[in-house]
Amino acid sequence: MSETVPALRLAAVERRYRTEAGELPVLRGAELALQAGEIVALVAPSGTGKSTLLHLAGLLERPDAGEVFVGGHAAGTLSDADRTAIRRTTIGFVYQFHHLLPEFTAEENVVLPQLAAGTARGAARGRARALLGSFGLTGREDHRPGRLSGGEQQRVAIARALANAPRILLADEPTGNLDVGTAGLVFEELLAAVRGQGLAALIATHNPDLAARMDRVVTLREGRVVEA
Numbered sequence: 068m069s070e071t072v073p074a075l076r077l078a079a080v081e082r083r084y085r086t087e088a089g090e091l092p093v094l095r096g097a098e099l100a101l102q103a104g105e106i107v108a109l110v111a112p113s114g115t116g117k118s119t120l121l122h123l124a125g126l127l128e129r130p131d132a133g134e135v136f137v138g139g140h141a142a143g144t145l146s147d148a149d150r151t152a153i154r155r156t157t158i159g160f161v162y163q164f165h166h167l168l169p170e171f172t173a174e175e176n177v178v179l180p181q182l183a184a185g186t187a188r189g190a191a192r193g194r195a196r197a198l199l200g201s202f203g204l205t206g207r208e209d210h211r212p213g214r215l216s217g218g219e220q221q222r223v224a225i226a227r228a229l230a231n232a233p234r235i236l237l238a239d240e241p242t243g244n245l246d247v248g249t250a251g252l253v254f255e256e257l258l259a260a261v262r263g264q265g266l267a268a269l270i271a272t273h274n275p276d277l278a279a280r281m282d283r284v285v286t287l288r289e290g291r292v293v294e295a
């Protein structure tokens with residue numbers, strides 16, 4: 068029987084940082100596989116390597132050893148240009164702070180990554196408006212981030228992450244900057260979008276209630292990924 072290729076797989080991933088005090092080994096043989104449609108919570112104490120793991124999974128950094136597979140492709144064997152292309156079209160990111168471009172409108176923030184991926188402007192605008200609408204932002208398309216509430220800014224950031232119809236969503240404390248009530252609402256919308264599109268998702272959170280809403284919870288222990 069053939070096994071399904073995971074949407075994302077980390078195999079024996081190692082990452083260490085050079086600090087004034089010497090080498091700091093953060094990941095020491097991390098293994099993780101995410102199937103399409105699987106939503107995994109990453110819950111671990113501060114400083115244990117959650118952001119590091121997400122950066123490696125998102126091909127923003129290269130591991131010191133081990134390999135990251137995206138849809139079965141070994142990322143370490145790819146050129147920087149190919150890694151960028153995969154990152155653009157296959158992986159969506161949501162950060163704790165929205166990182167929207169302040170001088171652009173909500174719609175433009177969702178259009179721009181699509182243009183970078185080669186989508187024609189008209190189609191990109193249509194998709195941006197539909198995505199923003201699905202997050203309750205109809206009528207706010209022309210607002211710049213500074214005129215939106217924190218929850219609205221984060222909804223735009225989620226729409227932007229989904230703009231190129233990725234297969235994988237990576238999120239680092241996506242609602243960590245919002246008040247409890249808004250965080251719960253935005254998180255439910257994020258989960259619904261991820262489930263609706265059958266994405267694989269890895270979401271770091273410090274909130275146990277949000278983690279319990281996902282399919283599986285993993286943590287980091289001594290640089291390895293273990294089931295929580």
Ligand SMILES: Nc1ncnc2c1ncn2[C@@H]1O[C@H](COP(=O)(O)OP(=O)(O)OP(=O)(O)O)[C@@H](O)[C@H]1O
Nearest residue numbers: 084085086091093112113114115116117118119120
């Ligand atoms: N570029 C870097 N250079 C040196 N050390 C780093 C670097 N990036 C991260 N670290 C260290 O690596 C460890 C893991 O950092 P990381 O940001 O991955 O943790 P985290 O679990 O995401 O933490 P938090 O929950 O506080 O965001 C920390 O001790 C951090 O200080």
